[in-house]
Amino acid sequence: MKKLLYIDACIRDEESRTKRIAEPIVKALEGKYDIQRYTLNDMNLSIVQKDLVKERNSGIINPMVMTWAETVRDADRIVIAAPFWDMSIPAALKNFLELCSILDVTFKTNDKTCYGNCRAEKMLFITTRGMDIPTGDVREQATSYLKALSWLWGIGPLQVVAAQNMDYASAAEIEEKIGVAIQEGLAIVNDF
Numbered sequence: 001m002k003k004l005l006y007i008d009a010c011i012r013d014e015e016s017r018t019k020r021i022a023e024p025i026v027k028a029l030e031g032k033y034d035i036q037r038y039t040l041n042d043m044n045l046s047i048v049q050k051d052l053v054k055e056r057n058s059g060i061i062n063p064m065v066m067t068w069a070e071t072v073r074d075a076d077r078i079v080i081a082a083p084f085w086d087m088s089i090p091a092a093l094k095n096f097l098e099l100c101s102i103l104d105v106t107f108k109t110n111d112k113t114c115y116g117n118c119r120a121e122k123m124l125f126i127t128t129r130g131m132d133i134p135t136g137d138v139r140e141q142a143t144s145y146l147k148a149l150s151w152l153w154g155i156g157p158l159q160v161v162a163a164q165n166m167d168y169a170s171a172a173e174i175e176e177k178i179g180v181a182i183q184e185g186l187a188i189v190n191d192f
């Protein structure tokens with residue numbers, strides 16, 4: 001069975017509206033893919049700082065981090081669920097992605113440039129935003145970053161499911177937005 005990596009960066013966990021949208025969408029893919037879930041809250045994510053870069057440059061990669069990067073590389077599909085934080089993604093997700101961005105694992109290089117080394121032909125990003133900011137707006141730096149990184153890693157087109165204005169809507173409106181986003185996501189994964 002083909003493999004799907006689900007990166008759960010819903011830091012507020014059970015309180016997360018993003019997670020409420022993502023869970024039924026990922027569940028709908030259960031019969032089609034062997035799903036591996038990485039819940040970032042449960043992972044020990046070191047920051048990529050001086051010593052780690054030095055180690056990496058001498059070919060030393062923590063075996064657990066290498067497994068994460070290889071799982072990213074070998075996934076046939078990737079789903080990322082993350083709220084909109086500080087106009088982008090939560091640092092924990094950036095951190096995880098930095099850790100997985102390893103030369104000759106998720107990307108390669110030649111004498112001119114870098115190119116991707118990942119298998120996934122499709123990636124889905126599920127998010128919710130507090131303010132009324134649409135996907136692709138210049139203030140919305142999550143999608144543009146994930147698109148750039150998926151280019152570096154050679155991952156196919158990124159599709160986005162988003163609910164916005166979540167912090168300025170009534171409880172009923174929030175429920176409505178969650179329901180609409182779930183339906184949008186289910187329509188996408190129907191052919192994912």
Ligand SMILES: Cc1cc2nc3c(=O)[nH]c(=O)nc-3n(C[C@H](O)[C@H](O)[C@H](O)COP(=O)(O)O)c2cc1C
Pocket residue numbers: 010011012015016017018019082083084085086087088128129130131132133166167
């Ligand atoms: C640490 C933090 C940073 C946030 N930064 C932004 C932001 O820059 N812009 C915005 O529109 N909403 C921001 N929000 C609001 C969230 O995007 C919004 O509440 C979202 O629905 C949270 O998703 P969740 O329910 O899955 O945790 C922030 C919330 C938190 C907790």
